[in-house]
Amino acid sequence: xxxxxxxxxxxxxxxxxxxxxxxxxxxxxxxxxxxxxxxxxxxxxxxxxxxxxxxxxxxxxxxxxxxxxxxxxxxxxxxxxxxxxxxxxxxxxxxxxxxxxxxxxxxxxxxxxxxxxxxxxxxxxxxxxxxxxxxxxxxxxxxxxxxxxxxxxxxxxxxxxxxxxxxxxxxxxxxxxxxxx
Numbered sequence: 001x002x003x004x005x006x007x008x009x010x011x012x013x014x015x016x017x018x019x020x021x022x023x024x025x026x027x028x029x030x031x032x033x034x035x036x037x038x039x040x041x042x043x044x045x046x047x048x049x050x051x052x053x054x055x056x057x058x059x060x061x062x063x064x065x066x067x068x069x070x071x072x073x074x075x076x077x078x079x080x081x082x083x084x085x086x087x088x089x090x091x092x093x094x095x096x097x098x099x100x101x102x103x104x105x106x107x108x109x110x111x112x113x114x115x116x117x118x119x120x121x122x123x124x125x126x127x128x129x130x131x132x133x134x135x136x137x138x139x140x141x142x143x144x145x146x147x148x149x150x151x152x153x154x155x156x157x158x159x160x161x162x163x164x165x166x167x168x169x170x171x172x173x174x175x176x177x178x179x180x181x
Contacts, residue, residue: 007044010080013136014042018076020180025172027132027165030151034073041072045079053082054095057140061105064142075142083138086117096140110148112141128169131177132162 018040022031034040043060047053057077064075083089096111114135119125152158169177 007078007080010044010078010137011042014076014078014139016181017136021131025168027168029155029161030147037073039069039071039073041067041075043075043077045077045082047079047082050082050088050092050095053079053092054099057096057111058099058103060142061099061103061109064109064144065103065105069144069147073147074144076139077142078137078139080137083115086115086119089113089115089138108145110143110145112143114139114141126174128173128177129166131169131172131174132165134177136181 018031018035022028023035031040041064043056045053045056047056056079060075060077064072083092090113093111093113100106100109100111114133115138116134116136117125118133118135119130120127120133123130155161
């Protein structure tokens with residue numbers, strides 16, 4: 001596992017995506033504060049096999065659970081060398097769920113999924129809605145459930161975020177998506 005010192009291209013692309021897509025397009029209204037306050041931990045996994053990634057994920061889940069929320073709100077575990085195929089990546093999400101359960105973190109931390117080829121079930125690959133979960137590299141976003149609850153408690157209709165994001169991406173279109181980068 002590496003931190004900021006290695007994989008600078010991976011980290012720079014991920015930071016740019018976070019700023020240009022997640023924050024500037026307001027896909028996650030809760031991301032601005034932790035971003036500005038430096039409370040997003042970026043980790044790049046050197047894993048080249050799913051079992052290695054599972055170990056890195058377990059380490060990061062435990063690390064986030066043990067960390068002070070004032071220091072680290074959330075973690076992006078980026079894994080550019082493994083699970084490049086979206087279907088393989090999607091299957092790995094079951095491993096992530098089992099890890100949460102095995103570590104006793106179910107209900108404490110959740111894992112959100114992002115992948116360069118993300119595709120919602122029953123959608124076409126070129127549907128811009130898929131871009132709500134597309135990232136420059138495969139990654140697992142580890143979120144504290146308490147943070148999600150606190151953030152959504154102040155919103156009238158938090159479930160509308162998902163629908164608004166789809167509308168935003170469809171209005172942007174695939175050409176607009178490519179222009180972001």
